[in-house]
Amino acid sequence: MASTNAVLTIAAIAIILAAASLVVSFSPRPSATTVTPVKRTVWMATLEPAGTANVRAEPFPDPVPIDAEVPKAISKGMRLDPPDAQGNWRSVVYRLDPGTIIVNKGDEVTLKILGVNGRNHTITVEAYADTFFMKRGELKTVTFKADKAGIFEIWCSTHPPNMRANLIVRETP
Numbered sequence: 001m002a003s004t005n006a007v008l009t010i011a012a013i014a015i016i017l018a019a020a021s022l023v024v025s026f027s028p029r030p031s032a033t034t035v036t037p038v039k040r041t042v043w044m045a046t047l048e049p050a051g052t053a054n055v056r057a058e059p060f061p062d063p064v065p066i067d068a069e070v071p072k073a074i075s076k077g078m079r080l081d082p083p084d085a086q087g088n089w090r091s092v093v094y095r096l097d098p099g100t101i102i103v104n105k106g107d108e109v110t111l112k113i114l115g116v117n118g119r120n121h122t123i124t125v126e127a128y129a130d131t132f133f134m135k136r137g138e139l140k141t142v143t144f145k146a147d148k149a150g151i152f153e154i155w156c157s158t159h160p161p162n163m164r165a166n167l168i169v170r171e172t173p
């Protein structure tokens with residue numbers, strides 16, 4: 001009788017252990033670290049990098065590179081200035097710096113954009129801010145809650161095609 005009790009006890013323990021292991025196996029995995037929304041300030045600038053050369057050292061591109069989206073490679077935001085009387089020529093672009101901004105959904109985002117290069121700019125933050133105008137020397141502040149996940153463009157319509165940046169709003173756990 002005693003041995004029967006011992007067998008039953010061992011069997012009961014085995015069943016309990018098996019059940020416990022099932023519970024462990026099927027328990028939902030702990031979720032990834034929950035991201036708490038924060039306030040983020042992103043410092044930006046309007047920039048105009050330019051490369052200068054002289055035909056004595058570097059010939060002006062011939063033919064001038066033509067891209068369907070940049071007729072004759074000349075636009076306000078991306079251009080080649082042909083050689084002047086001294087043979088100096090330039091290639092110029094306008095940029096929004098930084099070109100990629102990453103935030104988490106739910107963050108309260110403040111963009112602080114300093115007008116460094118370019119007399120003025122007309123900038124839009126897709127889905128988050130109405131178009132606004134800014135001048136050189138101005139520090140423009142744009143604040144919004146990043147409540148939509150996705151990739152959004154920030155662009156300047158004064159300097160197409162490449163004065164733009166990507167705002168990436170990450171979906172959070």
Ligand SMILES: [Cu+2]
Nearest residue numbers: 121156158159
């Ligand atoms: Cu611009």
